[in-house]
Amino acid sequence: MTEKPYAVPADRAQQIVDQWRTERPDLDATPFLVIGRLHRVAAALTTELVRVYAQFGLGEGEFDVLATLRRQGGDCALTPSDLSEQTVVTSGAVTKRVDRLEALGHVERRRSGTDGRSRLVALTPSGRRLIDEAFAAHLANEHRLLSVLSPEERADLERTLLVLSRSLDV
Template structure:
């Protein structure tokens, strides 16, 4: 039962393990377990906004990656794969879906006749601008529970952890 002695499920799990394995320091689970649960909940909250614009998480990622390049800039599928951290096959599927809906176009590379570039269409730029505005508003809502100092501390802690993991 959660309550004064167990503020959340992670604390309850740690207490259970402490009773069963007092020889182990299970306190790291208070960070890792909570981060895992928060990450899953955040993904659900973020995806809801993408769905409001008819996009999946991967499609939003491709459009946002193209948009943040600036101007009429286009990327190769390999560049998209690297910047979205998914396989080239996954990028191809995402680009195919977005192209079929008129949000991106493939065009010949000016430097390599065999290569194609992926670029936003005007409709794609309009969509990602609207979706990204809603996304940032949603992220602001999600972190509003944190004080400025809590947020800064969390940012620094997550940065240190990310660096240690090479991400």
């Protein structure tokens, strides 16, 4: 007896493509099956990730700044420009995030050893403890979110997304 191939139930993306196929059969709307799904998955993932950050009193931006500083290692400090480049946000957004984290006691601004006019941003001990705990929870959440994929599916998805992201220069 031959096994039937696994059929994926229709989702909203498939319904939309089917509607377009009826209304505009001259157009190939199938890219929406990937792009639409990616968009919906990205939005849902953001919601799931932000929920964990909030458990630590952090927004997405604050988490990003703390994680960026922490992964530099040791007692590393970065300029606001470096933070802007590494977190891919404007300098104004970095300033707002650093101001909030400084007010909470999680980062401090230091004078640069090479340029007295420049400031560096560094984690405080409480900031380091907070991001270590928050990052562990973040990774557990990411493992949970990906647990629906087999190791092979996950590896395939990693490779596929890498190809797509490289084509978009992201």
